[in-house]
Amino acid sequence: MKKIFSLILVLVMFVTVLPMANAVSNASFEETLAQDLKALGLFQGVSDTEFDLNRAPTRVEALVMLIRLLGKDTEALSGQWSHPFSDVPGWANKYVGFAYENGLTKGISQTEFGTGVATIQMYLTFVLRSLDYTDANGEDFSYSEPYSLAYHVGILPDSVDRENFLRSDVVIVSYCALSAYMKNTQNTLATKLISEGVFTQEEFDKFYDKTAIKYSDTSKKELTAEQIYQKCSPAVFYIEVYDARGQAFATGSGFFIDSEGTAVTNYHVIEGAHSAKIKIGDTQEYYDVEGVYDCNKANDWAVIKVAGSGFDYLKIGNYSTVVGGATVYAIGSPLGLQNTISQGIISNANRLLDDISFIQTSAAISSGSSGGALINKYGEVIGITSAKFSDGENLGLALPMSIIEGYSTESISDLAQIQGNTPQIPSDSEYSAEDVLRAYVMVCWNEEISDSVAYTESIDTANGYCDMSIVLNPDMSLEVLIWEVYEGDMYYFSLNLSDTGRKFLFYDYESEYGDMRLIGSSWLDPASVTRGMQVRFDDVEGNTNPRTDEDIATEYLEIGLDFVNIIFDGIAQAEGFAHYTVADLGFVNFK
Numbered sequence: 001m002k003k004i005f006s007l008i009l010v011l012v013m014f015v016t017v018l019p020m021a022n023a024v025s026n027a028s029f030e031e032t033l034a035q036d037l038k039a040l041g042l043f044q045g046v047s048d049t050e051f052d053l054n055r056a057p058t059r060v061e062a063l064v065m066l067i068r069l070l071g072k073d074t075e076a077l078s079g080q081w082s083h084p085f086s087d088v089p090g091w092a093n094k095y096v097g098f099a100y101e102n103g104l105t106k107g108i109s110q111t112e113f114g115t116g117v118a119t120i121q122m123y124l125t126f127v128l129r130s131l132d133y134t135d136a137n138g139e140d141f142s143y144s145e146p147y148s149l150a151y152h153v154g155i156l157p158d159s160v161d162r163e164n165f166l167r168s169d170v171v172i173v174s175y176c177a178l179s180a181y182m183k184n185t186q187n188t189l190a191t192k193l194i195s196e197g198v199f200t201q202e203e204f205d206k207f208y209d210k211t212a213i214k215y216s217d218t219s220k221k222e223l224t225a226e227q228i229y230q231k232c233s234p235a236v237f238y239i240e241v242y243d244a245r246g247q248a249f250a251t252g253s254g255f256f257i258d259s260e261g262t263a264v265t266n267y268h269v270i271e272g273a274h275s276a277k278i279k280i281g282d283t284q285e286y287y288d289v290e291g292v293y294d295c296n297k298a299n300d301w302a303v304i305k306v307a308g309s310g311f312d313y314l315k316i317g318n319y320s321t322v323v324g325g326a327t328v329y330a331i332g333s334p335l336g337l338q339n340t341i342s343q344g345i346i347s348n349a350n351r352l353l354d355d356i357s358f359i360q361t362s363a364a365i366s367s368g369s370s371g372g373a374l375i376n377k378y379g380e381v382i383g384i385t386s387a388k389f390s391d392g393e394n395l396g397l398a399l400p401m402s403i404i405e406g407y408s409t410e411s412i413s414d415l416a417q418i419q420g421n422t423p424q425i426p427s428d429s430e431y432s433a434e435d436v437l438r439a440y441v442m443v444c445w446n447e448e449i450s451d452s453v454a455y456t457e458s459i460d461t462a463n464g465y466c467d468m469s470i471v472l473n474p475d476m477s478l479e480v481l482i483w484e485v486y487e488g489d490m491y492y493f494s495l496n497l498s499d500t501g502r503k504f505l506f507y508d509y510e511s512e513y514g515d516m517r518l519i520g521s522s523w524l525d526p527a528s529v530t531r532g533m534q535v536r537f538d539d540v541e542g543n544t545n546p547r548t549d550e551d552i553a554t555e556y557l558e559i560g561l562d563f564v565n566i567i568f569d570g571i572a573q574a575e576g577f578a579h580y581t582v583a584d585l586g587f588v589n590f591k
Contacts, residue, residue, distance in 0.1 A: 064094060123173060531591060533557075
């Protein structure tokens with residue numbers, strides 16, 4: 001395993017809301033909080049006595065809550081507002097009109113506000129905006145990933161269900177928001193609402209327990225090692241990575257953090273990979289890695305997307321449980337031994353190495369454990385098992401989960417893309433044009449042809465199609481290949497680019513019905529090849545007119561060399577990359 005150290009750790013505190021001291025004994029936890037929010041004018045039930053907390057909030061309800069948290073409830077109800085939406089219930093017209101005219105919402109279309117449920121992303125975004133944070137141009141957070149900032153400011157405690165977001169979760173997030181600080185100030189949201197007359201200081205003191213939010217896990221149940229393994233091992237997987245030829249060259253570990261295939265591993269596990277598959281222990285099923293959401297090579301983490309859904313996943317644990325002496329468990333695939341669990345303690349909660357804070361643990365970590373899960377006694381993941389000191393015993397290192405804070409899921413990159421779409425060949429390099437072209441195909445190949453990998457571009461035509469490829473053969477030789485189907489007839493052309501001196505050209509034509517066929521080949525002196533030069537076959541067999549097929553081969557020769565030049569031009573577009581042409585492959589007179 002590689003030791004890669006270079007990030008300042010950002011501590012993320014996870015909060016748990018505790019019941020208020022004045023809670024009614026027969027009221028649920030969320031009902032108690034809802035009653036107090038209602039007393040402050042911030043939350044309404046479906047009736048005077050029913051809060052309907054066990055259903056998902058609607059988009060309208062989430063918007064109304066935003067307006068109240070902004071202290072604009074009275075303004076919204078007292079004004080004359082309009083909106084273009086046809087699906088807004090009558091009671092919410094003024095709220096939606098106020099929000100629309102003040103740029104708080106645009107709806108899901110020009111005529112529909114949206115009658116569906118509010119997602120947790122939507123509501124967290126609303127609450128963060130009420131705290132003066134903005135998702136415009138990703139300044140403070142993004143709509144698709146509000147979680148990290150929400151954790152950081154204290155509005156997303158562990159008790160909020162991210163998978164099944166209900167009105168009860170709205171209550172908890174809203175309650176936490178009152179004691180959260182406004183952006184870049186020492187004033188809380190409650191202080192702001194008091195100054196705007198939404199409620200008084202006396203009302204706030206009466207209906208809000210300032211000690212209710214605790215950075216604590218006292219309500220959690222400790223699990224045994226057997227329970228940890230049963231609960232957590234299905235969410236940890238074995239990962240196998242492959243090079244451009246499809247050959248496996250390394251294995252490691254990873255784990256899911258949601259049911260939709262979002263997973264975490266070390267960057268060095270996927271480094272150099274062109275593709276990857278994961279295997280889940282209980283089912284022994286393989287799943288493709290679709291790509292990478294986000295990664296950081298220097299800090300050795302990657303958030304990947306696995307094809308599929310419905311996966312078991314690990315909940316990210318409270319950082320307050322990362323303390324020296326705490327019991328932890330490592331689950332991964334050391335030496336390829338899938339779903340191996342080891343137990344230990346946190347030897348040091350903040351082992352600083354090259355400016356990165358690691359969790360040092362005595363839980364056994366070996367080669368292949370990289371990217372696995374370090375789990376606390378509550379069954380929550382707190383770290384990514386990453387490295388060990390080979391000269392000592394029980395000296396493992398895990399990156400804290402906070403290191404991936406702020407990761408983006410807005411787009412997915414291919415594994416090859418994160419390594420760079422073009423080979424890293426600088427302009428002053430001693431590599432040859434053939435080396436550069438070979439590296440390009442190894443990185444960017446998108447098709448397998450027989451036992452070879454190839455970069456192919458396809459063109460649809462009115463009467464068929466044409467594929468142009470640069471092929472990297474098992475012996476590392478290169479050829480440009482053209483395969484065209486025209487009105488059912490099939491044409492095949494290849495030109496070897498790697499032979500020293502002369503280049504071998506091969507041509508094959510077959511009619512749609514198979515009654516006409518010609519095969520021709522030639523050895524070409526590349527220096528003699530000019531644009532429009534007539535190809536003549538040295539060897540030819542078949543029952544068609546060879547002159548017609550020589551004309552077609554001549555056209556393909558020109559198209560193929562132009563295609564190679566286009567690839568070279570693309571490589572050269574990046575600053576500092578060498579600019580080669582087919583002249584560097586010996587075709588010095590092809591202009």
